[in-house]
Amino acid sequence: MQREMNILYNDAITFEPLDSFVKISKFRYYDKTQVTDDDKLESFKEFIQDVHDVKSGKYDSDNFEYPRSHFTALPFLYRDIKENDVKYPTFYTPDPTSPMRRTGVCRKLVLSHFFPHVLLDRVHYSVQKGGNLYELIEHISTNGYWSTENVNSVCVLACKGTMYPSHTYVMGVEFNESNSHPLGPWSGRVYEEEDMWYDMKRLILKSDDDYEKLLKKLVLDYI
Numbered sequence: 622m623q624r625e626m627n628i629l630y631n632d633a634i635t636f637e638p639l640d641s642f643v644k645i646s647k648f649r650y651y652d653k654t655q656v657t658d659d660d661k662l663e664s665f666k667e668f669i670q671d672v673h674d675v676k677s678g679k680y681d682s683d684n685f686e687y688p689r690s691h692f693t694a695l696p697f698l699y700r701d702i703k704e705n706d707v708k709y710p711t712f713y714t715p716d717p718t719s720p721m722r723r724t725g726v727c728r729k730l731v732l733s734h735f736f737p738h739v740l741l742d743r744v745h746y747s748v749q750k751g752g753n754l755y756e757l758i759e760h761i762s763t764n765g766y767w768s769t770e771n772v773n774s775v776c777v778l779a780c781k782g783t784m785y786p787s788h789t790y791v792m793g794v795e796f797n798e799s800n801s802h803p804l805g806p807w808s809g810r811v812y813e814e815e816d817m818w819y820d821m822k823r824l825i826l827k828s829d830d831d832y833e834k835l836l837k838k839l840v841l842d843y844i
Contacts, residue, residue, distance in 0.1 A: 626772060627774040630642065630777050631776065632778070632780065633720075634721060639779060642789060643755065644754075645753065645788070645789045645790065645791055646748065647750060647751035647752045648744050648752045650744055650757070650760040651710075651743040652742045652764060652765075653740040655741075660729040661729070661734070663726070664726050665832070665836075669832050672828070676825065689822075692822075693821065695731060695839055695843075696817075696842075696844045698727055699731050699735060699840050702736055706739055707728060707739060707742070708766045709742070710743050710744045710764075711724055711741065712744045712746075714746040715747070715748060716746070716748045718783040719780060719781070724792050725741075728741070731840065734836060735840065740765075742761070744760075746788075748788060749788070750788065767796060772797060773797060776795040776798055777794055778794075824838060824839065
């Protein structure tokens with residue numbers, strides 16, 4: 622793929638601009654996969670840990686390590702999936718030296734609890750050279766949602782493993798977004814929902830150990 626489009630490259634960890642690149646780690650693209658029981662268990666376990674982190678004060682400061690978008694993204698994802706299915710794949714690398722190993726936890730959480738039959742694309746990397754950024758963009762731009770849309774701009778979030786020869790892993794791709802927030806268009810937009818976040822935070826701090834009930838309120842009360 623070499624179609625004309627504007628590509629913005631950002632670091633997935635620091636969100637600083639990156640030089641352009643084409644070579645990435647070798648990957649397999651799995652389209653239209655079912656959300657599994659493991660997806661549900663792992664994403665719900667992370668949700669519970671995030672709730673504990675809020676209660677222990679880790680979300681009190683404006684720290685990108687604990688972004689409030691872990692919570693404010695949930696009703697937006699619910700609405701987006703209900704209207705459009707899933708636009709983007711999740712990403713995973715087994716490279717233990719990659720500063721980011723996986724993405725899509727919130728999507729799996731919402732899918733497994735509210736839309737268990739909606740299908741999900743996945744990108745799985747192997748720790749070896751041979752991948753091509755344009756090929757990855759082509760896979761995503763021809764998926765069930767984007768195949769009928771005109772893609773003219775791309776925001777790429779990427780990181781590198783520290784193990785020689787430092788493979789590059791694209792961990793996020795977004796199309797046709799004008800928002801240039803340093804967290805990326807999607808995360809930046811939901812991160813700015815300050816009023817929603819403070820209301821959600823009060824709800825979390827008052828909650829008991831009924832995490833299923835809390836999840837439903839954090840999603841359905843804000844759509």
